Amino acid sequence: MSTTTTEVRAADAGTRGTQRLTFAKAINLGLRRALESDPRVLLMGEDIGKLGGVFRVTDGLQKDFGEDRVVDTPLAESGIVGTAIGLALRGYRPVCEIQFDGFVFPAFDQITTQLSKMHYRSQGRLTLPVVIRIPYGGGIGAVEHHSESPEVLFAHTAGLRVVSPSSPVEAYRMIQQSITSPDPVIFFEPKGRYWEKGDVDLDAPADGPLLDKARVVRAGADVTVVAYGPTVQTALKAAEAAAAEGTSIEVVDLRALSPLDTATVAESVRRTGRCVVVHEAPVLYGTGGEVAARITEECFYHLQAPVLRVGGFHAPYPVAKVEHDYLPGLDRVLDAVERALAF
Amino acid sequence: MSQTSPPTDDGLVQLLTPTGERVPHPDLDARVAHLDADGLRALYRDMVLVRRFDTEATSLQRQGELALFAQGLGQEAAQIGSAHAMTPHDHVFPSYREHGVAHVRGVDLAQVLRLFRGIDHGGWDPVAHGFHLYTLVIGSHTLHATGYAMGLQRDGLVGTGDPERDAAVVVYFGDGATSQGDVNEALVFAAVNNAPVVFFCQNNQWAISEPTTKQARVPLADRGPGFGVPSVRVDGNDVLATYAVTQQALERARTGGGPTFIEAFTYRMGAHTTSDDPTRYRTSAEEEYWRRRDPIDRLRLHLEELGELSAEFVEQVADEADALGERIRTEVRAMGRPSSASMFEHVYATPHSVVEGERAWFERYEASFTDAGQSREGSHR
Numbered sequence: 001m002s003t004t005t006t007e008v009r010a011a012d013a014g015t016r017g018t019q020r021l022t023f024a025k026a027i028n029l030g031l032r033r034a035l036e037s038d039p040r041v042l043l044m045g046e047d048i049g050k051l052g053g054v055f056r057v058t059d060g061l062q063k064d065f066g067e068d069r070v071v072d073t074p075l076a077e078s079g080i081v082g083t084a085i086g087l088a089l090r091g092y093r094p095v096c097e098i099q100f101d102g103f104v105f106p107a108f109d110q111i112t113t114q115l116s117k118m119h120y121r122s123q124g125r126l127t128l129p130v131v132i133r134i135p136y137g138g139g140i141g142a143v144e145h146h147s148e149s150p151e152v153l154f155a156h157t158a159g160l161r162v163v164s165p166s167s168p169v170e171a172y173r174m175i176q177q178s179i180t181s182p183d184p185v186i187f188f189e190p191k192g193r194y195w196e197k198g199d200v201d202l203d204a205p206a207d208g209p210l211l212d213k214a215r216v217v218r219a220g221a222d223v224t225v226v227a228y229g230p231t232v233q234t235a236l237k238a239a240e241a242a243a244a245e246g247t248s249i250e251v252v253d254l255r256a257l258s259p260l261d262t263a264t265v266a267e268s269v270r271r272t273g274r275c276v277v278v279h280e281a282p283v284l285y286g287t288g289g290e291v292a293a294r295i296t297e298e299c300f301y302h303l304q305a306p307v308l309r310v311g312g313f314h315a316p317y318p319v320a321k322v323e324h325d326y327l328p329g330l331d332r333v334l335d336a337v338e339r340a341l342a343f
Numbered sequence: 344m345s346q347t348s349p350p351t352d353d354g355l356v357q358l359l360t361p362t363g364e365r366v367p368h369p370d371l372d373a374r375v376a377h378l379d380a381d382g383l384r385a386l387y388r389d390m391v392l393v394r395r396f397d398t399e400a401t402s403l404q405r406q407g408e409l410a411l412f413a414q415g416l417g418q419e420a421a422q423i424g425s426a427h428a429m430t431p432h433d434h435v436f437p438s439y440r441e442h443g444v445a446h447v448r449g450v451d452l453a454q455v456l457r458l459f460r461g462i463d464h465g466g467w468d469p470v471a472h473g474f475h476l477y478t479l480v481i482g483s484h485t486l487h488a489t490g491y492a493m494g495l496q497r498d499g500l501v502g503t504g505d506p507e508r509d510a511a512v513v514v515y516f517g518d519g520a521t522s523q524g525d526v527n528e529a530l531v532f533a534a535v536n537n538a539p540v541v542f543f544c545q546n547n548q549w550a551i552s553e554p555t556t557k558q559a560r561v562p563l564a565d566r567g568p569g570f571g572v573p574s575v576r577v578d579g580n581d582v583l584a585t586y587a588v589t590q591q592a593l594e595r596a597r598t599g600g601g602p603t604f605i606e607a608f609t610y611r612m613g614a615h616t617t618s619d620d621p622t623r624y625r626t627s628a629e630e631e632y633w634r635r636r637d638p639i640d641r642l643r644l645h646l647e648e649l650g651e652l653s654a655e656f657v658e659q660v661a662d663e664a665d666a667l668g669e670r671i672r673t674e675v676r677a678m679g680r681p682s683s684a685s686m687f688e689h690v691y692a693t694p695h696s697v698v699e700g701e702r703a704w705f706e707r708y709e710a711s712f713t714d715a716g717q718s719r720e721g722s723h724r
Contacts, residue, residue: 076531079528082485083487086488086489086494087491087493087497088490090490090495109480109525112485114480121464122476123688124461126470157558181693
């Protein structure tokens with residue numbers, strides 16, 4: 001994970017063309033682009049300066065953009081988001097880093113009672129272009145409060161956009177678009193994928209409906225598997241494995257939980273007749289339930305099986321030694337696919 | 344066991360005694376020296392007007408015209424004095440009882456009542472008035488104020504030496520709010536950033552039914568220095584003193600001297616809101632004690648002592664207050680209900696397919712009654 005200074009310089013010097021980058025580096029370069037293109041963009045968070053963040057996502061940025069734009073804040077999450085709101089009211093575009101998913105809750109009040117509602121309360125007079133980056137999800141062998149998936153708590157709150165990229169190139173483009181959005185965006189980064197690499201076209205503009213529309217990642221005919229963030233890769237692996245046994249899986253990456261793009265999912269399910277939703281977050285009251293309800297309403301007569309959900313259990317995120325039995329891995333996804341086909 | 348000793352009024356900055364005598368103060372006299380009789384009468388006028396607004400709004404609530412009202416009765420000097428110390432380019436973050444400050448910032452007081460009537464969540468333009476919307480979650484806005492002040496620093500509007508450019512922020516909150524984590528975090532952020540923000544705590548002795556002794560074992564002003572924020576205790580019912588200490592703190596903030604914590608020691612003479620019943624938790628003797636320290640009486644006595652309060656002026660202000668009351672009554676009663684579909688407006692600044700879908704469904708649903716020739720008036724909703 002740790003990149004040497006030489007490597008950073010080399011990467012920063014060559015921020016053109018298509019490069020093979022880790023997820024973390026892709027976000028880093030997306031943040032760099034945003035800082036370069038708009039002097040009102042600020043990064044705020046704990047340890048994001050000299051250290052470059054505990055995951056090094058902000059590596060090298062304070063050195064190049066200064067302490068007033070890449071701000072090491074006091075260790076107070078509510079304070080980070082609350083002061084970001086004030087800065088946004090003054091015309092700035094703060095990008096806050098919450099160090100880990102389980103540490104967002106001190107800021108939950110500011111996010112849900114203040115950030116999400118201020119545009120509405122002011123009848124559109126005030127806009128709050130604040131991005132809150134949250135590394136989320138498990139699989140990295142961490143201690144408690146470091147592996148959770150609280151995204152639905154935010155998607156349930158009107159006024160927030162909630163998104164999660166599934167690959168380095170998506171992350172590079174989606175972080176830039178999130179920062180230019182006039183709405184508050186909760187940007188969930190799948191920390192278990194930070195070290196995975198992918199090709200990123202650094203010259204591609206961050207345009208298109210990246211925060212609004214789901215995308216079909218792999219075409220298929222028998223079952224639609226819906227995923228977002230860290231589980232898109234799991235779904236793709238499942239599709240690969242199923243293909244070897246003659247089952248054709250279509251993989252849909254939601255990208256956003258708010259807004260939830262039901263249309264793209266429904267279009268797929270009308271063709272496949274079957275749908276499985278996969279996420280790390282607990283199943284109870286989760287995205288899978290919401291997708292299932294909406295798909296049932298939209299294309300009931302196309303369904304040949306109930307919409308099935310694969311996700312976390314209604315238990316606190318477990319200790320590291322058993323976390324892989326909690327997480328929806330390849331086998332659990334394939335099991336659900338088989339159940340959908342057998343119905 | 345909780346501490347039960349009464350709140351102390353030791354160490355309060357005071358320029359006017361409760362009977363209106365001017366007390367000299369070595370540091371602050373110069374700050375009020377320019378307030379001639381006209382200046383003092385302007386303060387008197389504003390206090391009388393906002394008190395009349397308060398009475399009128401309370402009556403409107405009793406008549407069923409407002410769902411709720413939060414009275415400012417008794418806190419006129421704290422609000423009018425501090426608000427007069429600001430310049431137009433300063434920015435205010437109020438709590439929800441700062442009607443006096445709203446008035447001085449040019450917000451039409453009828454607009455304030457839209458919130459309490461259930462028409463909107465704050466009908467004024469926060470940017471035009473330098474007066475943010477009311478914040479009902481206790482203490483949350485102290486962080487917004489601090490962030491805004493950090494923005495002023497980045498905009499190069501602090502310590503330029505040009506009074507036309509330099510700006511600062513004032514945030515109002517109460518004694519109860521000082522226990523909130525957000526207020527404490529705001530003091531941390533303001534201190535380490537040396538942010539140009541004035542923390543104006545109106546200690547009105549009561550957080551609904553809880554006395555200040557439930558929030559602190561020390562005077563609230565003592566909160567500041569532990570954060571590295573200098574503080575001052577001021578007699579909050581003395582309009583000259585609140586003016587002077589706020590002006591001093593603002594000058595410090597604007598010139599790059601950093602934040603100040605002001606504890607304005609005052610009293611909520613009314614209820615917390617029109618839904619509250621103070622007879623359940625405090626004595627009439629206590630209310631009487633504070634009635635004898637009424638902020639308007641104090642300035643009136645001072646002006647009379649100076650021979651600068653003519654019967655004509657008093658009558659003129661009374662007439663103005665009557666006119667304000669009548670206008671508030673008329674305008675509030677004429678405020679119509681917003682359209683139901685307005686609940687979908689401004690949820691987001693950019694199109695959001697879920698909101699659009701639900702709105703379209705709702706409008707079809709509403710139209711289905713009209714198409715069928717039915718009226719939904721009076722029906723279940």
